[in-house]
Amino acid sequence: MKPAPFDYVKPASLEEALELRRRHGAESAILAGGQSLVPDFNQRLRSTETVIDINGLSALSSIEESQDMISLGAISRYREIETSALVAEHAPLLKMAIPEIGSPAIRNRGTIGGSVSMADPGAELPACLCALGANFELARAGSKRMIAAQNFFTGRYETALDNDEILTRIDVPKNRVGFRSAFHEIARRKTGYAMCGVAAHGKVTHQSVQNLKMVFFGTDDTPMLAVNTISVIEGCAINDVPPAELDAALSEDLHPSDDTHGSAKLRMHYAKVLTRRVLAQFVSAHGEE
Amino acid sequence: MTTEKRLISLSVNGELQAKIVEPRMSLADFLRIELELTGTHVGCESGVCGACTVNINGQTARACTILAVQVEGDEVTTIEGASESGEFRDLQDAFHARNALQCGFCTPGMLMMSAELLTQNSKPCRQEIREYLSGNYCRCTGYEAIVDAVETVAQTRNARVGEQDD
Amino acid sequence: MTNASNDNHLFRPNSYIGRTVPRPNAKRLLNGRGNYTDDTKLPRMVHVAFLRSPYAHARINKIDKNQAIKAPGVVAVVDGHDIAEVCAPWVGVLAHLEGMKSAEQHALAIEKASWEGEPVVAIVASTRALAEDALELIKVEWDILPVVTDMEAALGEDAEIIHESLGDNLAWRRTMDAGDVGASFDHAAHIIEERYISNRHTGVCPESRSIVADFNSADDQMTIYQSTQAPHMMQSLFAKHIGLDTHKVRVICNDVGGAYGIKVHAYPDEFATVALSYMLGRPVKFVADRRESFLSDIHARDHRIDTRVAVTANGEITAFEIDDWTGVGPYSAYPRTSAMEALQVLNFTGGQYRNRNYKGRATVVYQNKTPMSQYRAVGHPIVTMITEGMVDDAARAIGMDPLEIRRRNLIADDAYPTTSASGLPFEKLSHQASLDKLEKMINYAELRKDQAAARERGVYRGIGIATFIEMTNPGVASYGVGGAPITAQDGATVRLDANGNTTVAIGVTEQGQGSETIVAQCVASALGITLDSIKVITGDTDVTPYGGGTWGSRGAGIAGEAAVQAGKALRENILEVAAIMLQTDADSLDICENNVINHRDGEVRMPLSEIGRICYFRPDTLPPDFQAELVATRHYVPRQYPFAFTNGVQGCYIEVDIETGLIAFKKYCVVEDCGRVINPQLVDEQIRGGVVQGIGGALFEECRYNDRGELLNGTMSNYLLPTMTDVPDIEVAHIETPTSESELGAKGAGEAGTGAAAAAIMNAINDALSPLGGKVTQQPFTPERILSAIGKI
Ligand SMILES: Cc1cc2nc3c(=O)[nH]c(=O)nc-3n(C[C@H](O)[C@H](O)[C@H](O)COP(=O)(O)OP(=O)(O)OC[C@H]3O[C@@H](n4cnc5c(N)ncnc54)[C@H](O)[C@@H]3O)c2cc1C
Ligand code: FES
Numbered sequence A: 001m002k003p004a005p006f007d008y009v010k011p012a013s014l015e016e017a018l019e020l021r022r023r024h025g026a027e028s029a030i031l032a033g034g035q036s037l038v039p040d041f042n043q044r045l046r047s048t049e050t051v052i053d054i055n056g057l058s059a060l061s062s063i064e065e066s067q068d069m070i071s072l073g074a075i076s077r078y079r080e081i082e083t084s085a086l087v088a089e090h091a092p093l094l095k096m097a098i099p100e101i102g103s104p105a106i107r108n109r110g111t112i113g114g115s116v117s118m119a120d121p122g123a124e125l126p127a128c129l130c131a132l133g134a135n136f137e138l139a140r141a142g143s144k145r146m147i148a149a150q151n152f153f154t155g156r157y158e159t160a161l162d163n164d165e166i167l168t169r170i171d172v173p174k175n176r177v178g179f180r181s182a183f184h185e186i187a188r189r190k191t192g193y194a195m196c197g198v199a200a201h202g203k204v205t206h207q208s209v210q211n212l213k214m215v216f217f218g219t220d221d222t223p224m225l226a227v228n229t230i231s232v233i234e235g236c237a238i239n240d241v242p243p244a245e246l247d248a249a250l251s252e253d254l255h256p257s258d259d260t261h262g263s264a265k266l267r268m269h270y271a272k273v274l275t276r277r278v279l280a281q282f283v284s285a286h287g288e289e
Numbered sequence B: 001m002t003t004e005k006r007l008i009s010l011s012v013n014g015e016l017q018a019k020i021v022e023p024r025m026s027l028a029d030f031l032r033i034e035l036e037l038t039g040t041h042v043g044c045e046s047g048v049c050g051a052c053t054v055n056i057n058g059q060t061a062r063a064c065t066i067l068a069v070q071v072e073g074d075e076v077t078t079i080e081g082a083s084e085s086g087e088f089r090d091l092q093d094a095f096h097a098r099n100a101l102q103c104g105f106c107t108p109g110m111l112m113m114s115a116e117l118l119t120q121n122s123k124p125c126r127q128e129i130r131e132y133l134s135g136n137y138c139r140c141t142g143y144e145a146i147v148d149a150v151e152t153v154a155q156t157r158n159a160r161v162g163e164q165d166d
Numbered sequence C: 001m002t003n004a005s006n007d008n009h010l011f012r013p014n015s016y017i018g019r020t021v022p023r024p025n026a027k028r029l030l031n032g033r034g035n036y037t038d039d040t041k042l043p044r045m046v047h048v049a050f051l052r053s054p055y056a057h058a059r060i061n062k063i064d065k066n067q068a069i070k071a072p073g074v075v076a077v078v079d080g081h082d083i084a085e086v087c088a089p090w091v092g093v094l095a096h097l098e099g100m101k102s103a104e105q106h107a108l109a110i111e112k113a114s115w116e117g118e119p120v121v122a123i124v125a126s127t128r129a130l131a132e133d134a135l136e137l138i139k140v141e142w143d144i145l146p147v148v149t150d151m152e153a154a155l156g157e158d159a160e161i162i163h164e165s166l167g168d169n170l171a172w173r174r175t176m177d178a179g180d181v182g183a184s185f186d187h188a189a190h191i192i193e194e195r196y197i198s199n200r201h202t203g204v205c206p207e208s209r210s211i212v213a214d215f216n217s218a219d220d221q222m223t224i225y226q227s228t229q230a231p232h233m234m235q236s237l238f239a240k241h242i243g244l245d246t247h248k249v250r251v252i253c254n255d256v257g258g259a260y261g262i263k264v265h266a267y268p269d270e271f272a273t274v275a276l277s278y279m280l281g282r283p284v285k286f287v288a289d290r291r292e293s294f295l296s297d298i299h300a301r302d303h304r305i306d307t308r309v310a311v312t313a314n315g316e317i318t319a320f321e322i323d324d325w326t327g328v329g330p331y332s333a334y335p336r337t338s339a340m341e342a343l344q345v346l347n348f349t350g351g352q353y354r355n356r357n358y359k360g361r362a363t364v365v366y367q368n369k370t371p372m373s374q375y376r377a378v379g380h381p382i383v384t385m386i387t388e389g390m391v392d393d394a395a396r397a398i399g400m401d402p403l404e405i406r407r408r409n410l411i412a413d414d415a416y417p418t419t420s421a422s423g424l425p426f427e428k429l430s431h432q433a434s435l436d437k438l439e440k441m442i443n444y445a446e447l448r449k450d451q452a453a454a455r456e457r458g459v460y461r462g463i464g465i466a467t468f469i470e471m472t473n474p475g476v477a478s479y480g481v482g483g484a485p486i487t488a489q490d491g492a493t494v495r496l497d498a499n500g501n502t503t504v505a506i507g508v509t510e511q512g513q514g515s516e517t518i519v520a521q522c523v524a525s526a527l528g529i530t531l532d533s534i535k536v537i538t539g540d541t542d543v544t545p546y547g548g549g550t551w552g553s554r555g556a557g558i559a560g561e562a563a564v565q566a567g568k569a570l571r572e573n574i575l576e577v578a579a580i581m582l583q584t585d586a587d588s589l590d591i592c593e594n595n596v597i598n599h600r601d602g603e604v605r606m607p608l609s610e611i612g613r614i615c616y617f618r619p620d621t622l623p624p625d626f627q628a629e630l631v632a633t634r635h636y637v638p639r640q641y642p643f644a645f646t647n648g649v650q651g652c653y654i655e656v657d658i659e660t661g662l663i664a665f666k667k668y669c670v671v672e673d674c675g676r677v678i679n680p681q682l683v684d685e686q687i688r689g690g691v692v693q694g695i696g697g698a699l700f701e702e703c704r705y706n707d708r709g710e711l712l713n714g715t716m717s718n719y720l721l722p723t724m725t726d727v728p729d730i731e732v733a734h735i736e737t738p739t740s741e742s743e744l745g746a747k748g749a750g751e752a753g754t755g756a757a758a759a760a761i762m763n764a765i766n767d768a769l770s771p772l773g774g775k776v777t778q779q780p781f782t783p784e785r786i787l788s789a790i791g792k793i
């Protein structure tokens, strides 16, 4: 299939882009890496009147460091993030997750802003950013707002972004001393979305895990912070988390459904398997020191 | 609805091109239809199969996921250009010798990806080759011959570098 | 004498037979200079897009085309009634499939649509994009009808009848009863019953189906560029249904981007494209997009089979019984029908075993899903899954090693010629030698040790063995006798040109498997010339001898033999001229490396270029009563056997992650006997590619439908194909048992890899899971099915 027709504009500045966004609103689509948007156009799953290409906005492409966070411009490409020394040092979770996204040619183009704006329930980065407690900067003509990652994702392919807004920046708090990250997913095949995955970040000592954020993807409509599971884990010695309680908590936290790649039952089972892998990784990571 | 066609100019295989295109036209269709560079194939129009892989400004990309209007001012290399420049003649020869292609539909994309892999990792193991090319589908070969061919080229290139070092 | 010297030629030391040579025609593909159908661009060419039924079963009440006709770029908007005026409908039955029935099918649906994706309206416009824009302006009023999806429910009392004229949804049924199955079951030590399921999958050609039809009304000539496996068959069909004489239709098949059986059928949208060109008098292009490929390409392998096997305490298999059900969509495919899979399941099951007691039934029903028909290794993956599943079932029941039970029951290598219980004639097969070879190759004893050690560590590994038979080189029994315009013979024309080079035209086509190379090797060897002096032409009905094209693993065995015979004939002609020129006896001469030589001492007498020069430019120097013939054509069809069976065995060693249900291959070996190996590398790559397609079916591929008959995963991202990281390296070895029916002795090799992969993998998974008491019998063997088999979910 070929896309339905649309107009194309490539603003030279963020102001111009926001003005276009204000003018065209719901009748426009932001084009970042295009790795989801253009396939959707090609299959006529989606159409729009005006495509606003934000790839010319150099202000949105930097990866910068400040006192206690690193800021990723919305059009930072997967490849840039994967190879960034800043990311490796301060947000290793992102570096762990990116090789699991698509394939190299996709990662050359796809952007972090596109990934979160797309809000695919099977996507890796939204879950990672929730686990890291990232904040997103959303801009509209004349104003800006910050929103916590956890509040940004509102449904399957749905976010808090308004039609006149552009996601401009993602702030990720720097890794603090003693904090560790773990990332695991289970996919039918290496390339493509996972059936279930988990991003975890917390303070790991030889006794326990604290300040844990454990976020599942592929199970629910949005990245799912497993609050009950976290409290089970935080409440026990790291080596001694009772499996039955863990499983019961996961069953409360997650609400998987059936799709062509796997049933709800399968995804729930995977969540349990992955949770154990995360714990095992935390235990052994701590053992290394 | 009417959409305004746009003039784009870019370099394709080292030649400057200026064409007027509809914004909705993908780079893959632009290359195939407007420039008659039919070596870039379209197998899924959704970024999945890799048959349309080209190189833009030194990086591989799926030409079906990019609009022609987006590559304004860019440098695009397709299989035709790479063949003429001879930049990966050794890969092509190795594919030929090892019969790493049957119908050939996936082949241009496989070559583009293999070439990129070898610029990033001069000594890939078989598993690394498989991972780097895993986004490119081949329905004919069973893949092993492709892995063999890429591995052979990596070894030959390294041997050559080794000789120069000596 | 002649025969001996022929043998000399084909198999002498510098012959190309048995030698790996790279494919000359692959170079242009490597340079991006292939010429696939979508690369064709003709003056005044327009593009067609189809409105396809969004429902699996719905009456078409009204089609409103008014808006669409006025849309920019639109040239024509055509519905089923319009098309029916220029393109006659067809019925996909064959006379030798007695009792088979199917309904009339039109290029565009009339009155009702019977599967999601059936073409209903065609829009022709100046670009494909504009045609698609206009599609959105068509309004169809539908009456949604009840659907038939489940194959067993299709014959139920209250099932909706898809085609009232047929009376019910039964397409075809056949039974088979050989030996005395009843007595065997009565006396068996063990009887094992099992239900095996193979789910629907499809070929997913990287290059989707594509066609450009160009009707020139001035001379009534229809030229068709088509990505197809069978140009002459398509020529006959297009001519017949459009109402043109055959010689007014030319089918040109340039490079084909994968076919695998999917492009051997006649499709409604392709008929429509040809009809549109006829109506409009200009070139019309249709290239299926990926979504419509999933909805309209032939699907395959949707079967449920209840099996029963009887085995004695000492491991003798004494009976097989099967009941095979298959749902084939709403129409039987044209012209090969949709019953061949079931026929092969019925005929081939258990065929490699000595057992003489066999009972079977095959039931083919209609349902509201995409039509099913032939896809690479037609029926064989199912045959092998159930046969080798039953044999492992029997082995497990009596606690016998899977290799041992096969040794005891396979037809012995010295028992040929013989027949199977179902009556298949076998000229000569090599099951025992193949099994012995595989055992060594895979290092069976070591693997068993490794498996036991792994189990101690809680790691579950399994060995899967699958022996197989494979039908190749089909003769007229497959289709010709049923009345289809599908020839089983093939021809080769060899021509020496004025500079001593050779052009060969053949009826088979090239889809990358190497037909052209193999034919060149055959001609070069038979004629005595070098490969670089040969050019092979395929895929043009105006140019090549009449041929069947490429299917049923027939290229090497049939076209190869025709090429050998044509090469030999030309050699005789050349030597006749040479003898006159050299004033000697033709018998004393030979051709070697493009020269005429002395047969006795190899001395070079003259180059072939000299023969060409004299014959074409200076025939006046030859005797007045002599006319040189530097073109020879020969045809070949196997007659003695209806097909040449091949055989082999696949073995794999896998590890099942019992937490995730994912599988990792640790080793994969294939021993294959395709008779004479002409080009080892090409054969091995056919096997490897075939195995990987088999792995696709075994682990990933499945067309999933909901109960409304809607395809749920018809996109490249949701229909999972095996990628590079999902498949292993595959070791391939050969036993060579040439067929004596042809001089070349080649049988086919294109489908063997696919036919047995699922069986080997299933047996390996079940071997791995056996300590856990789990077993999978439903293909694809997904993580979900594996985990539920062992009670993890
Ligand atoms: C073969 C294939 C495999 C893939 N596998 C994976 C995978 O395993 N995991 C995974 O996570 N993803 C996967 N993807 C999707 C890929 O990661 C996409 O790149 C990503 O989802 C979207 O990023 P993009 O930059 O390409 O965005 P686009 O495609 O350009 O945009 C996506 C959506 O976000 C909107 N948008 C983009 N940027 C902004 C912004 N700054 N402000 C507001 N709205 C914006 C767009 O309007 C659009 O709706 C795969 C894609 C392909 C083709
Ligand atoms: S056509 Fe672009 S990835 Fe398949």
Ligand code: FES
Pocket: B100, B101, B102, B103, B104, B105, B106, B107, B137, B138, B139, B140, B141, C206, C257, C258, C512
């Ligand atoms: S060679 Fe046919 S798809 Fe790769």
